[in-house]
Amino acid sequence: MKRKSKVQERPKEEEATMARTLKDWRVLLMVGLVIFSLVSIYVVPPGIQNGPTGNLQLGLDLEGGSWIQLSFQSEVIRFDTDGNPENLAANLRSALDAEVYLIEEDRLEIREPFTREELVPVFEEFGATIITYEQGVSEETADQVKLILEEKVNGIGTKDARINTLTGLNGVTQYIRLELAGVDITTAQEIVGSQGKFEIRIQASGNETEHVLYGDTITSVSPPSRYPVGSDLWGVGFTLNEEGAAAFRTAAVTYGATSNPDMHPIMMLLDDEVVYSASLNPELAAQLQGSPVRELRATTGAGDQGLEDAKTLEIHLRAGALPVDVTIAGSGTVPATLGDYFKFMCVLAGLFALVGVGGLVYYWYREPAIVLPMIGTNIAEIIILLGIAVYLQQLDLASIAGLIAVLGTGIDQLVIITDEVLHEGRVPSQTLYMKRFDRALGIIMVSALTTIIAMLPLALMDLANLKGFAIITILGVLIGVLVTRPAYGKIIMAILSRNPGEKS
Known part of the structure; x- marks a missing residue:
């Protein structure tokens, strides 16, 4: 009778353990963010009316559209003079009949196209010499051009747009690139040249x-x-x-x-x-x-x-007129049919990646009770990442590559947690479990920090599509460390403790 009583009490204990796990703040946070993400993608207007992608901002690669790269008809000059730099700028403004602005005490911007050979005698006339000559504009002017173009793009209701300034290490911006998803090349060119009343x-x-x-x-x-x-x-x-x-x-x-x-x-x-x-x-x-x-x-x-x-x-x-004349240095289009093909291939790649890592994990553990929470946590992480991306990041092929990378590294870190908390294939006591879980989480945090540091240069520099890859990767790592890894730790503890002392 005593043995039977213990067997009967065991399911109740398991139910109580699972109930406590589901009420844990880490698990509730993960579930709440998943719901928030699904609402952001499919419920917030227009949401599901946009089709399977909902409110996700799809880039040029996936939506089709046009891109234009503009070259600034301007130059930034570093000079040397014994006179007053402001007087020099005023004299140049008059002599060149152009807008000339002093950026620093020894640097100025000329907003008209002149060669170095044309400028040297003019500078010498006013007691100055040219030290460096660089085609382009200052960062301040580039930011202003970007703001003007953003206003123009917003004015036609195009939300899936990306505008990047390409700035060198010398702080001079020579090009600016517009990517307008769902916009034909003629309209894109009109946006660049249009003026308001x-x-x-x-x-x-x-x-x-x-x-x-x-x-x-x-x-x-x-x-x-x-x-x-x-x-x-x-x-x-x-x-x-x-x-x-x-x-x-x-x-x-x-x-x-x-x-x-x-x-x-x-x-x-x-x-x-x-x-x-x-x-x-x-x-x-x-x-x-x-x-x-x-x-x-x-x-x-x-x-x-x-x-x-x-x-x-x-x-x-x-x-709406740009402060500097620009010329089109390059342009192109991505047909909508090609964008649809890329979307299909991205979904296929994501499914293959998910099935692949799931099969590998099952081969390693041979235990569905471990594999299913891993895959579920990984899917939750991707959903949360997409929900946040609705507000922060446009998705292009590079960003999708970042998503797949996050999927792979996410499973890798969950394996680290699972292997660390299991002792010779057996479930340890709760005290020992938490000690080992904290140690595993520490290892993952160090790994995450190195990934973030490695990605930061790509995220901060103007490297077009690579920036999206870096941002998605960093967001995925942060979501994993702060949300899904702690939640998985509580979930897997509740599952493994159902059979204490037995082989996993």
Whole structure:
């Protein structure tokens, strides 16, 4: 009777152990993230309406589309001079009839295509010598171009787009690459060259506004700067041609902006949306009473927010026109049928990888109670990774390669945990189990850290598709170490403890 009682109690103990395991915070976290990921992919609109891929952002390789690589018609010059660098930049601006900006005390950017041979005598004329000549733009200008192109892409509702600046170790960016999934090459080229309708209007009376001028009267736009110099106020300067300056003065005087600025603010609109509104400052209002003013400045505020607003306003003032001329250095298309083929092959490769590692693990352990939790944990890890990728990363062939790599390394680490906690094929006591599990987790964390360090250069550098591979790999490693490995440890402990002291 006593033996029978123990046999009857054993299933109840196993059920209680499994219930405690399912309520463990590590397991609940993994299950919660899986649900979150499935919701992000298939439930959040438009979700399942997009087909089997849901909200996953598919890249050019898998969706089909176009790519364009642009070359900047500009150069970055490092120089040496005994004079004032700012005076040199101003003199060059006048002599070359081009936009010239001082990047550092001994470096400047010329936003027109000139050869070194053409520039040497001009620099010598103003008492300066050229030390280095590099075609391209500064990182600041490259970032501005990227922002403008992103706004253009967002304006046509294209979410599956990638824009990468290709910057060298010298900090000079010579190329920028656009990948637009689902967009034909003609549309892609139009995106690069299109401009919006920029307009300045003035508050007349009540809610009525009157047209003042269009963006074609703006001859130049300066980068964001502080004014007065030394203050914390940011703004953007721009220059009007004579016709625009006369129209601006006439409107300001006619509608009372010079006599009562607060009641008649000046508004800037891009594609009929107000992007900036402010009253004339008293000094400018007084100047306009007497004569037209060509040099104007829009102040955006103080601090970091003022700087960000100034950067955005500069883009609006340019009406989507790039600050530097570009030429198409290369372009191409990926047909939609080829993208569908790549998608099919990626799914097939993933299934083969999953079946392959599952078969190898089964051959090693010959125990379904161990193999199934391993495969299930691995699948959960991939689902979580895809759910996070919805918000962070576009999936292309390189990213899919990262997913398959994560699948393989994930199983490898689960094998390390399982082999470490088993002692001569037997399940140890709970105390010894936790000690060995912690040791296995420590080994995995060190391995994960080395992988992250190895991938960081690829993730941070502008290496196009390789960046996606590195980001997916790093995310997969982090999800494994922080979520799925601890959860697997609790699950496998509950399964193995059902048969203590027996061979696994």
